[in-house]
Amino acid sequence: MKIAVKTFQELNTQELYDLLQLRSEVFVVEQDCVYQDIDGKDLKALHIIGVKDDKIVAYTRCFAPGIYFEEAAIGRVVVPLEERKYGxxxxxxxxxxxAISGHYDTQDIKLSGQEHLKKFYESHGFKQIGEGYLEDGIPHIAMVTA
Known part of the structure; x- marks a missing residue:
């Protein structure tokens, strides 16, 4: 897998289409969750795109401190179902x-993760803060870098 880090302005139309299609495939269709994925925040995000054989197989969007949370943020962490077994x-x-460290010069990161992925995020140095909550009908937890 090759990884690219791009601002919204650096994305070409095919990349934008593919990443929006992947987010819809997983967050809307697979998880049966109707929500507004295209929320205007992509314009301010760094897009981290993992590609294998010309297909996006992993993606996140990241934000500078103060845009999404007080801390830098990682969101829309997604891997298509058929690619999840590869790490x-x-x-x-x-x-x-x-990318957050390099672009925003900080190690302080916050995310709102689906509760069932708690161990996954903990393996990357995050710890839960506060109680769980529902976001778009799915149990979530706030997590920050430890």
């Missing part, structure tokens, strides 16, 4: 943490 989620998280 691409771990690769894209490492690349996202590195």
């Amino acid at each position: 691409y989620g771990h690769d894209i998280m490492k690349a996202s943490i590195k």
Whole structure:
């Protein structure tokens, strides 16, 4: 898998289409969750894109401190169902943490993760803060770098 880090302005139309299609495939269709994925925040995000054989197999979007949370943020962490057995989620998280450090000069990161992925995020140095909550009908937890 090759990883690219791009601002919204650096994305070409095919990349934008592919990443929006992947997010819809997983977050809307697979998880049966109707929500507004295209939320205007992509314009301010760094897009971390993992590609294998011309297909996006892992993706996140990252934000500078103060845009999404007080801390830098990672969101929309996604790997298509058929690619989850290869560890691409771990690769894209490492690349996202590195991108935040390099672009925003901070190690303080917050995310709103689906509760069932708690151990996954903990393996990347995150710890839960506060109680769980529902976001778009799915149990989530807030997590920050330890």
